[in-house]
Amino acid sequence: MTPANRRRLTRHLVRLSISGTLLLLFAMHVGGRPRFEFIDRVEHYLYDARIRLSMPATVDPRIVIVEIDEASQLELGQWPWPRATLATLVDRLFDRYGVKVLGLDVLFAEKEENPAVRLLDELAATSLPGNAELAASIGQMRLRLDGNVRFAESLIARDVVTGFVFKDSLQDGEPRETGVLPPPILLKNEIGNVDVPFVKARGFVGTLPQLQENAAGGGFFDAPLVDADGVFRRAPLLQQYGGNLYPSLALALAHLALGSPAISLLFDTRENDYSGINLEALSIGNVTVPVNEQAAVYIPYRGRQGSFPYL
Structure with a gap:
């Protein structure tokens, strides 16, 4: 194997290792054993961003709040x-x-x-x-x-x-x-x-x-x-x-x-x-x-x- 091919193979293996590790971490996180704080933070950030972007910002007349103000x-x-x-x-x-x-x-x-x-x-x-x-x-x-x-x-x-x-x-x-x-x-x-x-x-x-x-x-x-x-x-x-x-x-x-x-x-x-x-x-x-x-x-x-x- 030439040095160039060896370098390409090494880069390929590194990418596969990183991808496999991330996939394993996410699979373990979704399964609940264990949970990873940094993944939770990412999920919370993405959820909050999606909520802010998707909120209808309209008034729903079907539900009325009787406020004790x-x-x-x-x-x-x-x-x-x-x-x-x-x-x-x-x-x-x-x-x-x-x-x-x-x-x-x-x-x-x-x-x-x-x-x-x-x-x-x-x-x-x-x-x-x-x-x-x-x-x-x-x-x-x-x-x-x-x-x-x-x-x-x-x-x-x-x-x-x-x-x-x-x-x-x-x-x-x-x-x-x-x-x-x-x-x-x-x-x-x-x-x-x-x-x-x-x-x-x-x-x-x-x-x-x-x-x-x-x-x-x-x-x-x-x-x-x-x-x-x-x-x-x-x-x-x-x-x-x-x-x-x-x-x-x-x-x-x-x-x-x-x-x-x-x-x-x-x-x-x-x-x-x-x-x-x-x-x-x-x-x-x-x-x-x-x-x-x-x-x-x-x-x-x-x-x-x-x-x-x-x-």
């Missing part, structure tokens, strides 16, 4: 507002504006305390025994003044989805569970023998039982998937707690708006491997939503604040 607090008082005020808001949104579904990304885990109701309870406890007429009057007054009852009644027969927050860790002395959860969207026995690394919760702050009982559903609005640079690019559609799967607030709203069809996990089953790497999508009736190995989606940002109408 400074102007509304000046008019109605500081947050939290009385439950009776929230009940009036729910009534107005459905009766006047004709909303199809309503999502509440606010926690209602505990009862609203009303001093007037507490005084009525004390009066009822100390009233003369056998005074049925007085007891009935006190009971009626109590119902009229109890904002929890008024708020719960406003949810009846309406497509309202409550919000709750899962906990990924617990501090010493912190309660594991507060309030209640809505029914899961997929029970443990419905999930089957799959090996998907769903985001797993260790506790939750849920909803007051009398509110959740009257709501049409519920969904979590915590954001457990934050990238190393502190940016939220992905959102899980499902989280696992007690073996069951619960929907995000967005998924619960979409599910309800679509008529509550069956939900299932879609896998690439050519290898008969029901693991996260083969999880392809979430099926919501006739709608298919592509997801990653954790049943999460990249957030399709539309633009800056104002991309949806505000009330």
Whole structure:
């Protein structure tokens, strides 16, 4: 072999080695074992650039945000507002504006305390025994003044989805569970023998039982998937707690708006491997939503604040 041919062969082998090494690194990265920080940074940069270039920068009128802003607090008082005020808001949104579904990304885990109701309870406890007429009057007054009852009644027969927050860790002395959860969207026995690394919760702050009982559903609005640079690019559609799967607030709203069809996990089953790497999508009736190995989606940002109408 001549020196010139030897040099050409050496350059060719170097190129093949570099290409093979890069291909191997990317294959290992995609497979998740291990993950390489520099590849993550490149992916994040490319994703952010694509989002900035592809954002429609238009207003989507199908989704309206009811904002608790400074102007509304000046008019109605500081947050939290009385439950009776929230009940009036729910009534107005459905009766006047004709909303199809309503999502509440606010926690209602505990009862609203009303001093007037507490005084009525004390009066009822100390009233003369056998005074049925007085007891009935006190009971009626109590119902009229109890904002929890008024708020719960406003949810009846309406497509309202409550919000709750899962906990990924617990501090010493912190309660594991507060309030209640809505029914899961997929029970443990419905999930089957799959090996998907769903985001797993260790506790939750849920909803007051009398509110959740009257709501049409519920969904979590915590954001457990934050990238190393502190940016939220992905959102899980499902989280696992007690073996069951619960929907995000967005998924619960979409599910309800679509008529509550069956939900299932879609896998690439050519290898008969029901693991996260083969999880392809979430099926919501006739709608298919592509997801990653954790049943999460990249957030399709539309633009800056104002991309949806505000009330």
